[in-house]
Amino acid sequence: MALMVSVHRMPGHIIRRLHQISTAVFTERMARIGEEITPVQFASLAAIRTHPGLDQATLAGLVAYDRVTIGGVVDRLVAKKLVARTVSPKDRRARVLTLTPEAEALMQALEPKVEAFQADILVGLTGEERETLIRLMSKVVEAGNALSRAPQTGDDA
Amino acid sequence: MALMVSVHRMPGHIIRRLHQISTAVFTERMARIGEEITPVQFASLAAIRTHPGLDQATLAGLVAYDRVTIGGVVDRLVAKKLVARTVSPKDRRARVLTLTPEAEALMQALEPKVEAFQADILVGLTGEERETLIRLMSKVVEAGNALSRAPQTGDDA
DNA sequence: ATGTATTAGGTAGTATGCTTATTAAATATC
């Protein structure tokens, strides 16, 4: 009988499960406060809020999605009337993104709540373990940034 | 000026980036050895190999995907002639899954290689840090299993 | 044994997350 390999101890599988739990907790907490904002949409809104007037390519770099995905995310945010998209007068290829007043109000209400439940994602850990885990994951993300298909670019303010 | 919150230090965002890097490394390494097996397909093949004759719902539980996703994954594995799907004689609702001889040979060749490059996913860490990271991520995955929409069920052999 | 509940797999629909290819506009180069 050949050696049987289980995926359950492979980093790739564990990371996928962690991501699955993370998004489930995010979605559940968001639903609990009556909102239907996805993790990707929240990150995009936060980045547009910090960098108003940025274009889609810059947004993609800040949050580290590829540009095609960002296009779809912005489509949905525009449909929800949370983002205004206009052609840049400086560069007519680019689309300038800003939050609508509704989105400003929404993010002001949402950000502290999202901050607060982030710790709940790393369930079952002591405070110290949580710190260690975040530090080590961040280290891998920094070292592996260029390996991903949509590396993070620009500041991390 | 309101407090501006960046997602870059939020666990949810870091986990998503980690997952993004993980799948990119997997895809790149797989391409390097001339195969087009996705992480999900590899995990499914490994589970079917360990539990030949299992049905799709059992497979979904073992690898912790929802049943609809597994249905699509199995569709593609059947199309690639890597998995045989037949109606169970015991329960005519169920589909019994087994590897084809091609898939057996493929997995025998693939498993040591995939095992070997798993460490490359956790780039930029010392061996000790890698151990710690895997241990802490596993702890969260165990504690948070029930929180995900598709919890892992059955053994982890 | 019979009606109820549960379960396996499916369809339809939404949202990522990526690929390659195309269009249009800006920039670099000669």
Add this chain to the structure above:
DNA sequence: GATATTTAATAAGCATACTACCTAATACAT
């Protein structure tokens, strides 16, 4: 100043990863 390259966005297509709902088949409870 004409041309070549690069860049921003989109289109089309594939593969997850879910929800809600549907049908068929099985289990179970009385």
